[in-house]
Amino acid sequence: MKKKLILNIYINIIFLIILSLNTQKLLADEVFEKGREIFLEQGTCASCHTLNDAGSQANIGPNLNEIRPDLNRVIIAVTNGIGVMPSFDGILTTDEINSVAHYVDTATE
Ligand code: HEC
Numbered sequence: 001m002k003k004k005l006i007l008n009i010y011i012n013i014i015f016l017i018i019l020s021l022n023t024q025k026l027l028a029d030e031v032f033e034k035g036r037e038i039f040l041e042q043g044t045c046a047s048c049h050t051l052n053d054a055g056s057q058a059n060i061g062p063n064l065n066e067i068r069p070d071l072n073r074v075i076i077a078v079t080n081g082i083g084v085m086p087s088f089d090g091i092l093t094t095d096e097i098n099s100v101a102h103y104v105d106t107a108t109e
Contacts, residue, residue: 028102035103038096043078043088045100053107061085068108074101 039045039054046056050063061084069077078097081087088097 031099031102032106035099038100043100064104064108071101071105074104
């Protein structure tokens with residue numbers, strides 16, 4: 001009887017762990033999708049950059065599949081602007097900049 005109870009508790013714990021892992025993955029996917037949308041639309045990134053995942057083929061800015069920037073590099077470039085690339089501070093929210101950075105970082109891994 002007691003053994004069965006303990007077994008049940010273990011099963012529940014394992015179930016909860018799997019559930020929470022899945023939720024995190026879902027959240028990450030949502031940010032990825034949101035980031036792609038920003039890349040193609042509000043951010044207009046696709047008009048200057050090539051990125052395979054987004055299906056964009058522009059070469060005003062560097063090919064993102066080639067430079068494979070990490071999260072911070074994208075955040076800095078988008079927030080402050082760099083060279084010809086304008087700053088998106090005030091155009092995109094911090095949340096949107098983080099999303100598009102997560103997207104570019106993940107899509108070029
Ligand atoms: C008007 C064209 C244009 C748009 C729009 C644009 N970029 Fe850029 N981007 C550039 C150019 C040009 C550079 C190279 C700047 C330099 O190194 O002088 C660049 C550089 C970068 C870099 C590399 C930064 C580094 O540290 O070398 C990243 C990452 C980047 N852009 C991401 C983005 C993202 C994400 C967006 C959308 C929010 C975006 N860009 C929108 C033109 C653009």
